[in-house]
Amino acid sequence: MNKIAIALLVITFASCAKNKEAKEKVTEQVQPKKEEVTQSKKVLFVLTSHAELGDTGVKTGFWVEEFATPYYFLKDKGFEITLASPKGGQPPIDPKSELPDFQTESTKRFNNDKEAKDQLANTLKLTEVRQSNFDAIFYPGGHGPLWDLSEDQNSISLIEEFYKNNKPVAAVCHAPAVFKNTKNEDGTSLVKGKKVTGFTNGEEAAVALTEVVPFLVEDMLKENGGIYSKAADWNPYAVEDGLLITGQNPASAELVADLLVKKLQ
Incomplete structure (x- = not known):
């Protein structure tokens, strides 16, 4: 038993x-297995609110390709984009950038994108945005920034804060005009000793606006101590130096966006 x-x-x-x-x-x-949660990066786009090309009576604003190309390049990779401008609301579009000769795949996509158009029509005022809410800042070009964003104190302060907090600052074509009055903490120009590019004097002459614009982007960057370089006129060209990413012309918008993505990864 x-x-x-x-x-x-x-x-x-x-x-x-x-x-x-x-x-x-x-x-x-x-x-269930725990999935890794990756928080999407947030990029602030700042567009011009200026619509007058000097006293010529001609309209200007931002160049559509320089907005649409980086907008979709970043958005398609999961980046969260917020739009702002000095005055808020709808930023002026340079009418020339909507002509058939200047259409690209990104501009065509934008033309049929109601959501993007609605977002653009309701940009935040620069006074409403804070550096702490974003991972990077991007400036599309067009002639408008030469008049307003180069002198706008809110924009200047934002750029300085992004840079001080180790966050990338990107600008393309005429948008490097935003560095006209930006400073380091020691009072020197933000671009001093930095490799930069922007719309060339030759390109400005080619569009017959040398005597109309308040200053030439190439000359300003050099005067501020930037190490300026460029490709042949109208060729794609972008430069990265630390936190600063700049592009020469509309054709350089995707290069700038690509460098920004790599910087944020």
Whole structure:
């Protein structure tokens, strides 16, 4: 009897052990694996609110390609984009940038994108945005920034704060005009000793606006101590130096966006 009892106990314990092991396996299979949560990076786009090309009576604003190309380049990679401008609301579009000769895949996509158009029509005022809410700042060009964003104190302060907090600052074509009055903490120009590019004097002459614009982007960057370089007129060209990313012309917008993405990864 003792031997039989002992045998029954061994069988019972073995059965319990197997049941426990089976339950543990089932639990492992049923429990969902924890997925890695990657928070999307947030980029602030700042567009001009200036619509007049000097005293010529001609309209200006931002260049659509320089907005649409980086906008979709970043958005398609999961970046969250917020739009702002000095006055808020709808920023002026340079009418020339909507002509057939200047259409690209990104501008065509924008023309049919109601969501993007609605977002553009409701940009925040620069006074409403804070550096702490974003990972980078991007400035599309067009002639407008030469008049307003180069002198706008809110824009100047934002750029300085982004830079001070180790966050990238990107600008393309005429938008490097925003560095006209930006300073380092020691009072020197933000671009001093930095590799930069922007709309060339030759490109400005080609569009016959050398005598109309308040200053030439190429000359200003050099005067501020920037190490200016360029490609042949109208060729894609972008430069990265630390936190500063700049592009030469409309064709350089995707290069700037690509460098910004790599910087944020």
